[in-house]
Amino acid sequence: MAIRFGILTVSTTCFICPEKDRTGPELEACIQSAFPDCQIVFRKIVSDVRADIRQVLIDFTDAGTCDVIFTAGGTGFALSDVTPEATKDVIEKEAPGLTYAILAKSLGITEMAMLSRATAGIRKQTIILNFPGSVKASIESFNIVKPTFFHAVALLREDASQVTLDHNRIQQDFQPSKVSLLATARRPRKSLYPMLEVQEALKIIKEKLPPMQKIEELLLEDSIDRVLAEDIRASRPVPEFAASIKDGYAVKASDGTGLRYVKAVVAAGDAPDNELGPGEACRISTGAPVPRGADAVVQVEDTILTEASVDGLQEVTVNILIEPKLGQDIRQVGSDIAVDEVVLCKNRRITPSYLGVIAMLGFEKVKVIKRPCIGIVSTGNELVSYKDVLKPGSIYDSNKLSLLSLLKSYSYEAIDCGISKDHPDSVKLTLEKAFSKCDLVITTGGVSMGEFDLLKQVLEEDFGATIHVGRLNMKPGKPTVFATLSNNIGKINKAVFALPGNPVSCFVTTLLFVVPTLKYLENEMDFKNWPKVNVTLEHNISNKDARPEYVRMIVLANDEGALTGRSTGNQISSRLNSMVDATGLLLVPGHSTIKANTSVKVQLFRTLNL
Numbered sequence: 269m270a271i272r273f274g275i276l277t278v279s280t281t282c283f284i285c286p287e288k289d290r291t292g293p294e295l296e297a298c299i300q301s302a303f304p305d306c307q308i309v310f311r312k313i314v315s316d317v318r319a320d321i322r323q324v325l326i327d328f329t330d331a332g333t334c335d336v337i338f339t340a341g342g343t344g345f346a347l348s349d350v351t352p353e354a355t356k357d358v359i360e361k362e363a364p365g366l367t368y369a370i371l372a373k374s375l376g377i378t379e380m381a382m383l384s385r386a387t388a389g390i391r392k393q394t395i396i397l398n399f400p401g402s403v404k405a406s407i408e409s410f411n412i413v414k415p416t417f418f419h420a421v422a423l424l425r426e427d428a429s430q431v432t433l434d435h436n437r438i439q440q441d442f443q444p445s446k447v448s449l450l451a452t453a454r455r456p457r458k459s460l461y462p463m464l465e466v467q468e469a470l471k472i473i474k475e476k477l478p479p480m481q482k483i484e485e486l487l488l489e490d491s492i493d494r495v496l497a498e499d500i501r502a503s504r505p506v507p508e509f510a511a512s513i514k515d516g517y518a519v520k521a522s523d524g525t526g527l528r529y530v531k532a533v534v535a536a537g538d539a540p541d542n543e544l545g546p547g548e549a550c551r552i553s554t555g556a557p558v559p560r561g562a563d564a565v566v567q568v569e570d571t572i573l574t575e576a577s578v579d580g581l582q583e584v585t586v587n588i589l590i591e592p593k594l595g596q597d598i599r600q601v602g603s604d605i606a607v608d609e610v611v612l613c614k615n616r617r618i619t620p621s622y623l624g625v626i627a628m629l630g631f632e633k634v635k636v637i638k639r640p641c642i643g644i645v646s647t648g649n650e651l652v653s654y655k656d657v658l659k660p661g662s663i664y665d666s667n668k669l670s671l672l673s674l675l676k677s678y679s680y681e682a683i684d685c686g687i688s689k690d691h692p693d694s695v696k697l698t699l700e701k702a703f704s705k706c707d708l709v710i711t712t713g714g715v716s717m718g719e720f721d722l723l724k725q726v727l728e729e730d731f732g733a734t735i736h737v738g739r740l741n742m743k744p745g746k747p748t749v750f751a752t753l754s755n756n757i758g759k760i761n762k763a764v765f766a767l768p769g770n771p772v773s774c775f776v777t778t779l780l781f782v783v784p785t786l787k788y789l790e791n792e793m794d795f796k797n798w799p800k801v802n803v804t805l806e807h808n809i810s811n812k813d814a815r816p817e818y819v820r821m822i823v824l825a826n827d828e829g830a831l832t833g834r835s836t837g838n839q840i841s842s843r844l845n846s847m848v849d850a851t852g853l854l855l856v857p858g859h860s861t862i863k864a865n866t867s868v869k870v871q872l873f874r875t876l877n878l
């Protein structure tokens with residue numbers, strides 16, 4: 269948050285001879301070193317005239333251009349000292365705590381502090397605070413109150429995220445970041461990180477990932493889309509009893525065609541205890557247990573009724589029209605699943621049919637591979653939640669929602685770990701909170717070459733992280749970062765993907781690096797990445813950049829079942845609409861064109877569009 273300061277020296281002497289004003293310039297330097305990204309909106313001098321002081325204060329508060337105005341001078345007992353009176357004329361609310369804090373601390377330095385009549389208050393959204401006129405006293409006063417300004421201004425601006433940040437900082441006894449924003453002139457003008465190829469990076473990520481894999485047991489209903497951590501071995505046969513495949517009559521095959529006496533009825537769910545004798549039949553339903561003595565089922569369509577009961581309601585005899593074969597229309601015990609058969613293999617993802625099979629075997633719970641807890645952090649002073657009101661210069665944080673839902677579409681739940689400001693303390697605090705909850709943290713923004721791109725520095729300097737991947741030869745996604753953190757016994761236990769802020773760049777790198785990592789951590793995908801299919805291009809596709817480009821493709825199946833593909837249009841990294849409807853990525857080498865009708869291999873990350 270950039271605070272906007274104004275400095276008003278009140279002194280008739282300095283007004284006549286401005287070069288005598290030392291307090292104004294010294295105060296300005298002090299403010300700038302305490303708040304490096306602040307803005308000094310004005311530095312003025314007025315004489316000790318109440319109306320003149322009042323006018324400057326009104327001008328700069330009512331225009332809404334200043335968050336804080338410091339006056340220096342005119343606060344003592346001299347007859348001409350009227351700064352507090354002019355201040356009281358304009359303020360709408362008093363802020364006595366500020367002057368009290370200055371007085372209390374200053375009394376420890378000099379008892380002359382008692383002679384200050386300084387006042388403080390708020391007009392509209394601006395804080396006005398009187399400092400003494402001497403350089404030393406004004407700077408001492410500034411240093412006393414400066415820790416409160418971020419928070420005070422955030423409250424006045426109704427900047428909820430900064431207020432939360434400050435509350436956390438106060439509550440957690442926060443240690444500021446070791447990274448400084450001050451030495452911009454000394455920043456490197458070339459990236460310090462080697463440019464890696466995508467395949468190289470995938471290999472490194474695979475090698476350096478912390479060992480996260482553990483097993484957990486879940487209720488069947490909670491295990492959909494998870495990866496099996498055990499073979500599912502049948503402890504019972506399916507079916508468990510010989511069951512009829514048809515609605516018809518259970519018979520002895522050796523009786524052949526001809527009349528049968530209908531001895532009993534067996535419906536699904538019955539447990540028949542009678543035994544079929546020669547010339548007898550049991551009426552039977554699909555799925556019902558075949559009674560002892562029967563060895564074939566004849567479907568009702570292959571029979572006729574030959575005799576009914578006196579009331580005409582019950583079958584007494586039926587004629588079997590077709591020669592029954594031994595075992596006909598009977599599912600034998602264990603014919604679907606035999607006892608001890610490994611019916612589902614570990615490391616496979618649980619689909620609805622897996623769950624059905626597991627349920628058939630009577631399991632209540634299943635062992636699956638535990639997933640890392642994933643957190644997503646957005647970074648950027650410009651970001652506002654899409655649920656909040658947009659301010660001038662701000663944009664909606666779209667990355668958070670698109671990445672949370674992209675992961676969800678592959679069944680990974682991630683936690684929203686907030687929006688960090690482009691300030692080292694804010695990045696540090698937001699990451700600290702994310703790491704306290706999550707094993708894998710994904711951030712977006714702040715990884716390129718700008719002075720406010722702080723992710724790599726904060727990760728390295730504040731968290732001792734090792735950056736394994738710092739730059740990639742790809743478009744989009746060049747500044748992609750992969751880093752790991754160790755715990756206090758030196759064991760790697762956290763991983764970070766710090767992705768570029770451009771909406772397409774973080775989307776594509778999530779597809780190419782984060783999702784494969786998550787699948788790999790679940791043993792499902794050996795970093796082979798998305799399957800490739802042959803696609804015929806509908807038009808020429810050019811890449812003007814030197815970096816290989818992952819062009820977003822719409823892939824369609826024509827009536828003959830052949831696949832054709834077209835690009836989603838302008839591929840600039842900010843244009844997230846270039847992801848819309850894309851189901852595949854086509855890697856186009858740097859400075860090259862692939863001609864229409866060429867057959868190319870497209871990596872499919874989704875099923876085809878209908």
Ligand SMILES: Nc1nc2c(c(=O)[nH]1)N[C@H]1C(S)=C(S)[C@@H](COP(=O)(O)OP(=O)(O)OC[C@H]3O[C@@H](n4cnc5c(N)ncnc54)[C@H](O)[C@@H]3O)O[C@H]1N2
Nearest residue numbers: 646648665666667713714715716717721746768769770773
């Ligand atoms: N001097 C250089 N500048 C840049 C380079 C470079 O190599 N040298 N690389 C460019 C490339 S490539 C990319 S990609 C971007 C990456 O930038 P950062 O990761 O540092 O991200 P920011 O600067 O914070 O933001 C970039 C862009 O994205 C917008 N953004 C950020 N977060 C969000 C969000 N959550 N939702 C929506 N939009 C977001 C942000 O406003 C910026 O417009 O750097 C190039 N620069």
Ligand code: MOO
Nearest residue numbers: 744745746773841
């Ligand atoms: O690498 Mo950036 O992601 O092209 O815009």
Ligand SMILES: [Mg+2]
Nearest residue numbers: 714716718721
């Ligand atoms: Mg940047």
